[in-house]
Amino acid sequence: MNPAPLSGLYAPSLALVTDLYQLTMAYGYWQQGMQDRQAVFHLYFRRAPFQGGYAVAAGLALAVNWLENFRFSAEDLDYLAGLRGSKGTPLFPREFLDYLRDLKFTCDIDAIAEGTVVFGNEPLIRVQGPLLQAQLLETALLTLVNFQTLIATKAARIREAAGPTDQVLEFGLRRAQGFDGGLGASRAAYLGGVDATSNVLAGQRYGIPVRGxxxxxxxxxxxxxxxxxxxxxxxxxxxxxxxxxxxxxxxxxxxxxxxxxxxxxxxxxxxxxxxxxxxxxxxxxxxxxxxxxxxxxxxxxxxxxxxxxxxxxxxxxxxxxIDTWGVGTQLVTAYNQAALGGVYKLAALRKADDSDWDFTLKLSEQLVKTSIPGILQVRRYLTEYGKPRADMLYNTAEPLPENLTLVDPADYTRRRAVRPEAQYKELLEPIFRNGRRVLELPTLPESRAHAQREVQSLDPSIRRFLNPHTYPVGLELTLHDYRDQLILEKRPLRPA
Amino acid sequence: MNPAPLSGLYAPSLALVTDLYQLTMAYGYWQQGMQDRQAVFHLYFRRAPFQGGYAVAAGLALAVNWLENFRFSAEDLDYLAGLRGSKGTPLFPREFLDYLRDLKFTCDIDAIAEGTVVFGNEPLIRVQGPLLQAQLLETALLTLVNFQTLIATKAARIREAAGPTDQVLEFGLRRAQGFDGGLGASRAAYLGGVDATSNVLAGQRYGIPVRGxxxxxxxxxxxxxxxxxxxxxxxxxxxxxxxxxxxxxxxxxxxxxxxxxxxxxxxxxxxxxxxxxxxxxxxxxxxxxxxxxxxxxxxxxxxxxxxxxxxxxxxxxxxxxIDTWGVGTQLVTAYNQAALGGVYKLAALRKADDSDWDFTLKLSEQLVKTSIPGILQVRRYLTEYGKPRADMLYNTAEPLPENLTLVDPADYTRRRAVRPEAQYKELLEPIFRNGRRVLELPTLPESRAHAQREVQSLDPSIRRFLNPHTYPVGLELTLHDYRDQLILEKRPLRPA
Incomplete structure (x- = not known):
């Protein structure tokens, strides 16, 4: 047993923090011989929480910790071996459980740094690796990133309301959703801008100043x-x-x-x-x-x-x-919107003969819920003062045209031309290559300082609470056109 | 290190799952020599969640687990020793930390069994013991009981809507408030009436059927x-x-x-x-x-x-x-009311000379938020068919009069006379005596079956979602009169 600090609490293995269907699909892929097909998944949300204009990305450090300790313990496998189907036979054969026992995490992961301001449809995490592994990561990554991003964003809004000089204290543990709900909320709230917490465990585990x-x-x-x-x-x-x-x-x-x-x-x-x-x-x-x-x-x-x-x-x-604001329930549970609806969608898969990528999507009755195919990167264009001007999602697996056009995914007639000389930065950074971490993560105070700079870099019209201005996020035109073509191919032509 | 299963996750010590002020007050009591004065606290909520007519008590088994492992580890004390006040001096003197190191849990605890239907103002947990210890338990007990009761109640409502024969599956882990938020929600949802979960860790740790x-x-x-x-x-x-x-x-x-x-x-x-x-x-x-x-x-x-x-x-x-309902975000976060506002109030304290009890209350601008003094028990009167008819809160430290009258705490003119022959049961049962557990807790499936019987025992008018009938909960008349007298004593007579 080698306890791993996870969300601040300890467990011998947390590989079972997952939905059963990830494991049944894993078995299916393994049975079909598809377990090692290279796949790309994106983790993103569709709309910023609280009817706001932005979110503060958070949860990556917790996710990295979980990934670095990802393995199935003997106890986990014993449990899975005991599961039975409706006919009373084992749900999973022993050979598959042996495969899980020996499974090593070998994915490439790119992610947006904690504290960065992010918007709908932007991949916060991109996972590229063997289909079976990449699928198995879905639930835990979503749980951690959804909740941390939700609370960091709430904290940033509370900080915005309190102003830069008032003190903001987080007091919510007694109303939190479990011990780790409280601990995780204290972490994300500090990252998003509060000054201190009443939660002593959060002080011990994360070095957050404690008050009370x-x-x-x-x-x-x-x-x-x-x-x-x-x-x-x-x-x-x-x-x-x-x-x-x-x-x-x-x-x-x-x-x-x-x-x-x-x-x-x-x-x-x-x-x-x-x-x-x-x-x-x-x-x-x-x-x-x-x-x-x-x-x-x-x-x-x-x-x-x-x-x-x-x-x-x-x-x-x-x-x-009032010069010090004690905030509890409303912050730690994000009471007025208690969940961020982040999703994790398959966007690319190598063909069976490994000759090329197939880019894939999931349709929806609503166009905005249809996923985006490709191996995406988020490019943030900046003003001459270094402030965010517009973000472009593009497929890194295809060459970019010389003249870049952004298409609003909610209204394809709204387009922006990118000036060739525009400064930009790429938001997704390499975190893991072949299962090994390649980036030293910033400390929590560093991420907190980054979050404060990021939020301040946004125009006040985007930060305001009531009817915020929409920050422009566009699909690069060739990606948009390709996605449209895929949608029309996949969607049946119904009789009128 | 002796890992304790807590909310299903593991930690070497969770004594620091608390608000700093519990520790600063503990130090203050110790300094004043008040640490061993016998005190009584009640944990209760004021209103059932979701504008509903009842709640399903939950969280006791997790609380018992936490209590049985309550101690300050060397790591905890090292952290506390490093805390500094505003002048840079240690917040806590070494002698006090030595006291915490040697502290043994010696309280008496009475509680209402998990799965029992409960109503506003009813103590779910009563803690009697040394003031310092009883105070230190507040935050963790609230965190566990608030969240478990909230989710069990939500699950019972969803079960009510689905009816007794449809299947209800809980799918919420990816939107839960942290890993343990998900794990705790799966437990409480099962207790409250769902049939299975997608959460594999909940299957392993709690034996809940898994599906997906x-x-x-x-x-x-x-x-x-x-x-x-x-x-x-x-x-x-x-x-x-x-x-x-x-x-x-x-x-x-x-x-x-x-x-x-x-x-x-x-x-x-x-x-x-x-x-x-x-x-x-x-x-x-x-x-x-x-x-x-x-x-x-x-x-x-x-x-x-x-x-x-x-x-x-x-x-x-x-x-x-539809014959099977998959419920996620709305259940595991109790989305439309993401926290239960349970509180933990001091209700009695032995006089300094230990000659008698002082019964205490906290006032509020609103009468319904004023706490109830005494060492309370909840007596549930039953119909001849064994169904709940009305609940009475009374002070066990005072003799009960022969003729019992219940007074509505929200309207003192609404009163009910108790028929002398009425059957009843006392809801608070002894769980710990002098820090030792005296009751074997039911298993999770037993508590789940109890919850289903309990909810079904309520009149449909109390179970309905829209404007439910109010189940009668009254203060026994002498308790009511005593409380009124205390309020009038404590509340200053302001100039008109």
Missing amino acids: THAHSWVQAFGDEEKAFAAYAQAFPDDSVFLVDTYDTLEGVRHAISVARRMRADGHELGGIRLDSGDLAYLSREARALLDEAGFPNTRIVASNDLEENLILSLKSQGAR | THAHSWVQAFGDEEKAFAAYAQAFPDDSVFLVDTYDTLEGVRHAISVARRMRADGHELGGIRLDSGDLAYLSREARALLDEAGFPNTRIVASNDLEENLILSLKSQGAR
């Missing part, structure tokens, strides 16, 4: 607010924030001031007070006035209570005097 | 639907469900029938077809007609695509011919 003071129960245990605050100040004379709403908020502020005066007489300053209920706009203004009058203009006001980006904007517009 | 067939990529890899179906049938001749919507759904059904005929000639029957997009009411009726005409009346129709209880009811009312 006391609960209502602390005040209840003393019965008397002043006594409770004084006792807390005794324990943490330079790190106290008093929760003032156990009985009555403004009375609580007066009790906090009374204790703060005694602290000051001993050479210590009260760090802040926290409001956790009631009308935060009104109470924060009143509390600020009481604190200022009493000579505590630097005592911070922390607020919490189901906060999210729109409520923070609203409180600011009402003149709330 | 193939993805669109399988069809794409063959290019031709009939070839793809035939190859799949070769791998699983008695366990095939063909996904028919990769290119065109009804064409897909025809291809499935063609392969099903060849399978039958070889002595095998096609298990089912799966619809994953489009108008499921229309397509399922058309597919049923095609299958029936072709002589396959027993081939099942599996449907999936963002299904939840209201959509299932709607499809049934439209005459959809």
